[in-house]
Amino acid sequence: MTQIHPEIPFLAKLLGVEGVRHPKDPASAQVARSLWQIAQAVILFAVIAWLIHAGAAAMEYRWQWYRVGPFFYRIIDGEFIPGPLIKGIIVTLQLAGVSSVLSILIGALTAIGRLSNSIAGRAIATTYLEIIRNTPLLVQLFMFYFVLAPIFGIDRFWAGVLCLAAFEGSFAAEIIRGGIQAVERGQYEAGDATGLSKFDKYRYVIIPQALPLILPPLTGLLISLIKHSAIVSVIAVAELTTEGLNLISDTYMAFEIWFIVAGMYLVLTTSLSVLVNILEVKMNRAR
Amino acid sequence: MSNSSATAPKMEPDTLISFDGVSKWFDHFQALKDINLSVKQGERVVVCGPSGSGKSTMIRCVNQLENHQQGTIHVCGREVYGNMKQLEQVRREVGMVFQSFNLFPHMSILQNVTLAPIRNSKLSRAEANEIALHYLERVQIADQADKFPSQLSGGQQQRVAIARALAMKPRVMLFDEPTSALDPEMITEVLDVMTELASDGMTMMVVTHEMGFAREVADRVVFMDEGRIEENCTKDEFFTGGRGERAEAFLSKILQH
Numbered sequence: 361m362t363q364i365h366p367e368i369p370f371l372a373k374l375l376g377v378e379g380v381r382h383p384k385d386p387a388s389a390q391v392a393r394s395l396w397q398i399a400q401a402v403i404l405f406a407v408i409a410w411l412i413h414a415g416a417a418a419m420e421y422r423w424q425w426y427r428v429g430p431f432f433y434r435i436i437d438g439e440f441i442p443g444p445l446i447k448g449i450i451v452t453l454q455l456a457g458v459s460s461v462l463s464i465l466i467g468a469l470t471a472i473g474r475l476s477n478s479i480a481g482r483a484i485a486t487t488y489l490e491i492i493r494n495t496p497l498l499v500q501l502f503m504f505y506f507v508l509a510p511i512f513g514i515d516r517f518w519a520g521v522l523c524l525a526a527f528e529g530s531f532a533a534e535i536i537r538g539g540i541q542a543v544e545r546g547q548y549e550a551g552d553a554t555g556l557s558k559f560d561k562y563r564y565v566i567i568p569q570a571l572p573l574i575l576p577p578l579t580g581l582l583i584s585l586i587k588h589s590a591i592v593s594v595i596a597v598a599e600l601t602t603e604g605l606n607l608i609s610d611t612y613m614a615f616e617i618w619f620i621v622a623g624m625y626l627v628l629t630t631s632l633s634v635l636v637n638i639l640e641v642k643m644n645r646a647r
Numbered sequence: 648m649s650n651s652s653a654t655a656p657k658m659e660p661d662t663l664i665s666f667d668g669v670s671k672w673f674d675h676f677q678a679l680k681d682i683n684l685s686v687k688q689g690e691r692v693v694v695c696g697p698s699g700s701g702k703s704t705m706i707r708c709v710n711q712l713e714n715h716q717q718g719t720i721h722v723c724g725r726e727v728y729g730n731m732k733q734l735e736q737v738r739r740e741v742g743m744v745f746q747s748f749n750l751f752p753h754m755s756i757l758q759n760v761t762l763a764p765i766r767n768s769k770l771s772r773a774e775a776n777e778i779a780l781h782y783l784e785r786v787q788i789a790d791q792a793d794k795f796p797s798q799l800s801g802g803q804q805q806r807v808a809i810a811r812a813l814a815m816k817p818r819v820m821l822f823d824e825p826t827s828a829l830d831p832e833m834i835t836e837v838l839d840v841m842t843e844l845a846s847d848g849m850t851m852m853v854v855t856h857e858m859g860f861a862r863e864v865a866d867r868v869v870f871m872d873e874g875r876i877e878e879n880c881t882k883d884e885f886f887t888g889g890r891g892e893r894a895e896a897f898l899s900k901i902l903q904h
Contacts, residue, residue, distance in 0.1 A: 550749035555739035
């Protein structure tokens with residue numbers, strides 16, 4: 361592979377075009393093309409921002425960004441007092457955290473049921489999957505909140521948690537089942553032939569090989585669970601979206617607050633995916 | 648563990664494997680047709696035949712990687728059938744070597760060999776390591792104990808697979824086309840290990856096309872075609888013309904190469 365032109369190696373590296381160019385294509389031309397592509401994106405974003413701003417100006421929307429600070433937190437007499445947005449995101453994290461654990465549990469149990477020889481196990485698992493996958497999430501949430509919650513005496517937070525866990529659990533089940541089934545048949549046979557018990561076969565042979573296949577899509581699922589958790593605002597669980605709605609009805613600052621709420625979800629999910637990517641790279645290196 | 652819990656088979660005390668009228672179907676296709684066969688302690692039986700003749704299916708029925716639908720199979724005095732606990736006991740008496748090695752790719756060579764002794768016989772890691780190294784030495788690969796399967800050649804992997812099976816201290820070893828997936832230059836190293844194993848008196852059932860190995864090692868040759876045992880005779884009978892037409896045609900085909 362030809363080396364990059366010595367004058368612009370840093371820029372080329374930064375733009376990720378190092379060593380990928382056609383030999384006849386001068387490095388400078390490639391850098392220029394990459395810069396132009398970045399410029400296109402910047403211009404596009406600028407145009408969208410201008411459209412929003414111009415639109416808001418035309419409807420005489422008064423931007424009040426200076427007021428948003430206390431929505432996050434206030435410091436009174438040296439004491440940190442979280443505002444609605446911080447409180448909301450903490451509840452969102454609690455919701456997502458608890459339902460993540462539950463959805464993995466439900467997913468694992470359902471996958472075991474689907475893969476088992478037990479007719480009852482397969483029937484229950486399949487029924488659950490079909491019901492969850494073929495009804496709208498919103499309807500499921502109403503079922504949990506208006507029907508199951510009063511019957512079993514659970515509060516709105518747990519109704520939300522259970523609904524999310526049941527919903528994401530159905531996807532987790534298919535991810536886990538797929539991972540287990542992707543392990544080569546010869547591995548099952550080797551486990552059987554060495555006389556391992558069924559538990560040992562899964563514990564030492566199958567699961568360790570299925571995990572690397574299961575973990576990436578499963579973490580993706582858990583990250584999207586954070587986004588899906590916004591739906592529980594319809595049963596007024598005090599999470600981020602609900603707090604945003606409440607703030608808007610108090611202040612009429614719809615534009616600012618929706619931007620902030622969206623931004624907070626974005627920061628949360630992207631930083632989690634970056635974290636997961638780092639972990640994955642480390643895991644692969646350790647192997 | 649006592650052997651007496653199994654249904655008493657009507658077979659001689661030194662018979663380790665016996666098939667009595669065994670048939671097997673894959674859906675509507677009958678893969679095994681009324682198989683009757685017995686393997687005695689210390690006997691080396693080579694099973695050959697054209698592909699699709701049911702020889703792999705038959706050997707895989709011994710430890711129930713495939714289950715049969717008719718007839719009975721006894722292994723080491725126990726009938727093999729669906730009961731998981733009893734099946735596990737049988738499988739621990741039977742070592743198996745596969746065509747595609749089937750080593751556990753996420754474990755080191757040593758871990759591959761120690762897994763069954765540690766989990767099944769509840770040995771300590773130290774004891775298991777000692778046994779594993781002994782068998783790895785025997786297949787001349789102890790120096791690779793800390794590597795992973797993917798770092799070894801096919802021939803080396805297959806020798807590890809043999810050591811893994813031996814570490815269970817089985818009474819019978821099954822080989823299902825152990826050299827068919829190997830490059831030609833690696834076949835010998837695996838056959839050498841198998842020959843040595845045979846000379847130590849191990850009871851072996853070997854599905855293979857390696858007629859040289861059969862000639863050197865086998866006590867008996869079983870020839871299968873279309874799910875039936877067509878020939879079941881001593882090595883000498885088989886190789887000196889005591890064989891039937893189909894076996895003749897098969898042999899002439901594979902010996903050309």
